[in-house]
Amino acid sequence: xxxxxxxxxxxxxxxxxRYAHAFDTGDVAGFVxxxxxxxxxxxxxxxxxxxxxxxxxxAELRRFAEATMREDVHVLHHLAGVMFDSTAVEAPTSRATVxxxxxxxxxxxxxxxxxxxxxxxxxxxxxxxxxxxxxALGYGAAHRSRRAPRH
Amino acid sequence: xxxxxxxxxxxxxxxxxRYAHAFDTGDVAGFVxxxxxxxxxxxxxxxxxxxxxxxxxxAELRRFAEATMREDVHVLHHLAGVMFDSTAVEAPTSRATVxxxxxxxxxxxxxxxxxxxxxxxxxxxxxxxxxxxxxALGYGAAHRSRRAPRH
Amino acid sequence: xxxxxxxxxxxxxxxxxRYAHAFDTGDVAGFVxxxxxxxxxxxxxxxxxxxxxxxxxxAELRRFAEATMREDVHVLHHLAGVMFDSTAVEAPTSRATVxxxxxxxxxxxxxxxxxxxxxxxxxxxxxxxxxxxxxALGYGAAHRSRRAPRH
Numbered sequence: 001x002x003x004x005x006x007x008x009x010x011x012x013x014x015x016x017x018r019y020a021h022a023f024d025t026g027d028v029a030g031f032v033x034x035x036x037x038x039x040x041x042x043x044x045x046x047x048x049x050x051x052x053x054x055x056x057x058x059a060e061l062r063r064f065a066e067a068t069m070r071e072d073v074h075v076l077h078h079l080a081g082v083m084f085d086s087t088a089v090e091a092p093t094s095r096a097t098v099x100x101x102x103x104x105x106x107x108x109x110x111x112x113x114x115x116x117x118x119x120x121x122x123x124x125x126x127x128x129x130x131x132x133x134x135x136a137l138g139y140g141a142a143h144r145s146r147r148a149p150r151h
Numbered sequence: 152x153x154x155x156x157x158x159x160x161x162x163x164x165x166x167x168x169r170y171a172h173a174f175d176t177g178d179v180a181g182f183v184x185x186x187x188x189x190x191x192x193x194x195x196x197x198x199x200x201x202x203x204x205x206x207x208x209x210a211e212l213r214r215f216a217e218a219t220m221r222e223d224v225h226v227l228h229h230l231a232g233v234m235f236d237s238t239a240v241e242a243p244t245s246r247a248t249v250x251x252x253x254x255x256x257x258x259x260x261x262x263x264x265x266x267x268x269x270x271x272x273x274x275x276x277x278x279x280x281x282x283x284x285x286x287a288l289g290y291g292a293a294h295r296s297r298r299a300p301r302h
Numbered sequence: 303x304x305x306x307x308x309x310x311x312x313x314x315x316x317x318x319x320r321y322a323h324a325f326d327t328g329d330v331a332g333f334v335x336x337x338x339x340x341x342x343x344x345x346x347x348x349x350x351x352x353x354x355x356x357x358x359x360x361a362e363l364r365r366f367a368e369a370t371m372r373e374d375v376h377v378l379h380h381l382a383g384v385m386f387d388s389t390a391v392e393a394p395t396s397r398a399t400v401x402x403x404x405x406x407x408x409x410x411x412x413x414x415x416x417x418x419x420x421x422x423x424x425x426x427x428x429x430x431x432x433x434x435x436x437x438a439l440g441y442g443a444a445h446r447s448r449r450a451p452r453h
Binding site: 006007010013014016017018020021024074075076077078079080099101103106107108109110 | 157160197229231232233234235246247248250261262263264265266288289290291292293
């Protein structure tokens with residue numbers, strides 16, 4: 001077991017940012033590509049760890065992205081506070097804070113906020129998410145408001 | 152064409168942060184210094200790319216900063232999610248998420264949110280912004296509220 | 303006087319993130335451990351630098367953390383825009399933007415926002431905060447709302 005190099009740490013930070021920009025620009029292929037082929041995205045509420053939404057593998061992740069981005073247009077994922085819980089090169093884990101804002105007719109509003117708990121895997125194409133768990137503190141009215149489709 | 156070193160990536164990240172702290176402390180000279188001599192700052196709304204506000208060169212940027220900071224006191228630029236679209240050393244490009252909060256009489260409010268699309272140039276004084284394009288998702292009531300001048 | 307290495311800069315960035323995650327998960331020991339044994343945390347309002355709340359040393363920091371985390375549950379510290387004002391290895395100083403969100407019954411709200419002004423010291427356990435000064439732009443209604451204790 002060796003440790004992550006500086007380049008690896010920066011690459012993981014960039015992959016976290018890439019997720020945000022892919023989602024926020026409606027780039028479904030870019031979003032899916034942040035994950036490994038068998039990658040998992042799951043979402044839970046902080047007080048209800050047993051009620052999960054889970055999407056595993058590129059096909060499910062693509063359907064999730066297509067459905068979500070169709071309704072969540074004009075959102076931004078503000079991802080900060082990246083910290084590694086493990087820098088073991090086989091399966092580094094990190095966390096980051098999440099704030100999602102959305103443009104409503106009367107201005108910007110917070111849609112949801114929480115923490116990403118991530119496990120990474122190195123692939124031939126670079127670092128990918130093997131597992132992302134979103135622990136949400138909660139959601140706001142902006143999360144439920146529907147906008148016209150992007151196209 | 153060679154690639155950016157780790158030091159360059161961190162320097163660009165710091166320059167992005169320096170822009171925020173200069174603006175938020177009313178440091179006009181520091182704000183202008185983030186740009187190259189012929190640097191451009193432009194702002195567009197995400198759905199109206201043809202209606203631009205553009206400021207080019209240190210003299211225009213200084214006038215922009217003086218006018219804006221006189222009215223926008225007690226604001227914070229929260230800049231996160233830095234990602235490089237190109238790491239070509241001649242003209243690296245990056246993006247970052249933007250959230251601007253403002254202190255109003257009844258508490259903090261979101262003034263605007265969007266994305267910075269940046270093109271960088273290396274100068275004798277370090278990395279500078281050759282071109283920053285702010286793509287705003289929108290603005291809130293806090294953006295239009297006027298405060299007393301700082302001084 | 304020598305300069306900070308890339309590894310040091312990343313370690314300081316991580317310590318900034320660790321503060322946030324320790325606070326937000328109610329990890330009192332982890333929070334205290336971000337500071338040196340004689341470390342200081344102080345908070346001021348931007349327009350009232352003379353009215354300070356000050357906590358010095360691990361014992362006081364622990365009492366502060368216990369009291370605060372008992373009331374401030376379901377908060378998130380979004381820390382971004384890290385920039386070094388001094389990279390002198392004996393006492394590097396940095397700043398970062400702060401946004402604290404809180405989950406209220408009707409959704410997420412901004413509790414406070416401002417800037418951390420930090421002075422660091424290298425210890426046998428890594429980089430620690432010798433002095434953190436929080437300059438708050440202000441607080442919102444969410445800051446004063448009380449929640450049920452975590453336990």
